[in-house]
Amino acid sequence: MRSALLGLIVLSACAHNHKTNTPVTIFRGAVIIDGTGADAVVDDLVIRGDRIVGRGEVDKAMLDGATIVDVSGKFMMPMMVDVHTHLGLLAGTTTAAAHYTRDNVERQLVRFRDYGVQAVLALGSDRVEGFAWRDASREGSLAGARFYSAGLGFGVPGGMPPIEMGFDQVLRPSTPDEARADVRKLVGYRPDVLKIWVDDFWGKYAKMRPEVFTAIIDEAHRHHVRVAAHVYHLDDARALVAAGIDIFAHSIRDAKVDAELVAAMAARGVVYVPTLSIDEFAFAYTSSPAWLNELFFTNACEPGVLEMVKSPEYLERVRNNPVTATERDAYSTALHNLKALYDGGVTVAMGTDAGANAIRVQGFSEHHELVNMVAAGLSPLEAITVATRNGAKLLGIDNDTGTLEVGKQASFIVLRANPLVQIEDTRRIDAVYYRGRIDRTSARY
Numbered sequence: 376m377r378s379a380l381l382g383l384i385v386l387s388a389c390a391h392n393h394k395t396n397t398p399v400t401i402f403r404g405a406v407i408i409d410g411t412g413a414d415a416v417v418d419d420l421v422i423r424g425d426r427i428v429g430r431g432e433v434d435k436a437m438l439d440g441a442t443i444v445d446v447s448g449k450f451m452m453p454m455m456v457d458v459h460t461h462l463g464l465l466a467g468t469t470t471a472a473a474h475y476t477r478d479n480v481e482r483q484l485v486r487f488r489d490y491g492v493q494a495v496l497a498l499g500s501d502r503v504e505g506f507a508w509r510d511a512s513r514e515g516s517l518a519g520a521r522f523y524s525a526g527l528g529f530g531v532p533g534g535m536p537p538i539e540m541g542f543d544q545v546l547r548p549s550t551p552d553e554a555r556a557d558v559r560k561l562v563g564y565r566p567d568v569l570k571i572w573v574d575d576f577w578g579k580y581a582k583m584r585p586e587v588f589t590a591i592i593d594e595a596h597r598h599h600v601r602v603a604a605h606v607y608h609l610d611d612a613r614a615l616v617a618a619g620i621d622i623f624a625h626s627i628r629d630a631k632v633d634a635e636l637v638a639a640m641a642a643r644g645v646v647y648v649p650t651l652s653i654d655e656f657a658f659a660y661t662s663s664p665a666w667l668n669e670l671f672f673t674n675a676c677e678p679g680v681l682e683m684v685k686s687p688e689y690l691e692r693v694r695n696n697p698v699t700a701t702e703r704d705a706y707s708t709a710l711h712n713l714k715a716l717y718d719g720g721v722t723v724a725m726g727t728d729a730g731a732n733a734i735r736v737q738g739f740s741e742h743h744e745l746v747n748m749v750a751a752g753l754s755p756l757e758a759i760t761v762a763t764r765n766g767a768k769l770l771g772i773d774n775d776t777g778t779l780e781v782g783k784q785a786s787f788i789v790l791r792a793n794p795l796v797q798i799e800d801t802r803r804i805d806a807v808y809y810r811g812r813i814d815r816t817s818a819r820y
């Protein structure tokens with residue numbers, strides 16, 4: 376009995392020693408917005424290696440050899456998760472299949488990480504070779520934010536998404552049987568979700584037929600893969616919910632949602648990703664928005680984009696485009712619908728469609744999407760929770776990251792101003808810590 380007890384004591388002392396061998400870093404005095412939706416609090420945050428190992432009162436044993444980082448007067452929030460992006464499609468001011476290289480994908484992942492985005496889901500513009508890069512990213516052998524992928528999306532023969540924009544590997548089944556066969560082929564690559572386009576681009580293209588998207592969703596579910604839909608119209612949203620869709624990758628923007636649809640989406644757990652910024656970007660540059668001259672924006676732009684959005688030719692084209700007025704209406708309808716769905720209990724995650732074209736700037740868009748969610752009526756705390764914990768949940772990584780809780784990855788942004796007072800202040804980045812390592816200081820912003 377006695378020797379058994381002694382053995383236990385020795386064992387626990389060893390475990391303790393081992394734990395304290397690696398020194399910790401203590402971030403002292405910041406206001407912590409932890410991504411759980413809880414009120415922000417002034418708290419110490421303790422990390423060891425890539426993990427958060429303590430919050431609040433610090434265990435005395437941990438103080439040995441600890442590095443103290445004074446972050447008093449600053450604000451900390453988790454790195455964000457963007458569940459609607461495109462990687463390697465854009466370079467400069469154009470999108471093209473030829474841009475899809477490992478280097479271009481990695482360059483964009485690095486930009487996302489520099490701007491405080493730790494994981495991105497690319498929705499349907501990836502090519503077959505991208506699965507290997509996705510795997511490399513997840514193992515940590517590709518730099519930047521972690522890459523999640525829908526692989527090749529599902530579109531319509533001769534329709535959405537337009538081949539000339541670089542979507543030449545998109546699967547375009549014309550019958551339910553072809554759709555099922557395509558799903559079976561694609562799931563062999565282990566896509567994180569599937570992506571379908573259900574839209575006619577203001578009447579320009581044929582829309583995916585309900586029997587085709589129903590077959591895709593059903594076959595995907597047989598293989599335990601979720602389906603995200605590009606959606607625009609209320610009628611399509613209703614049909615997609617009835618067919619079992621898992622994720623709306625855009626706002627419903629042609630009409631206000633009704634109580635019946637809100638209730639159905641909440642009951643079925645459909646996740647809503649509003650991508651509000653894209654509707655605003657479609658017309659925003661014509662009124663010289665304040666951000667246009669901020670380094671935080673200009674440093675994120677691909678070469679030539681800033682010159683493009685300031686050029687009289689571009690502005691003239693936007694002003695003369697008959698669709699621009701529709702985009703303005705779509706934007707305000709989208710703001711309304713986000714608030715209605717959020718209040719109705721629908722889970723919302725943050726997405727931006729960044730990288731789908733030149734005016735949807737990767738890195739900047741995520742911060743701007745927070746501004747738009749607040750414009751829709753969410754509180755800054757709610758918007759941050761949507762952009763952190765909820766995105767991690769959607770990707771199935773919330774046990775590991777997405778909030779600043781003990782045991783999770785030490786992936787967070789240190790801010791110089793309080794985003795709960797002014798949501799634009801998520802742009803005032805002091806430092807980004809990704810998996811415990813400082814990645815970027817304010818120098819570049």
Ligand SMILES: [Zn+2]
Nearest residue numbers: 460498728731
């Ligand atoms: Zn997209």
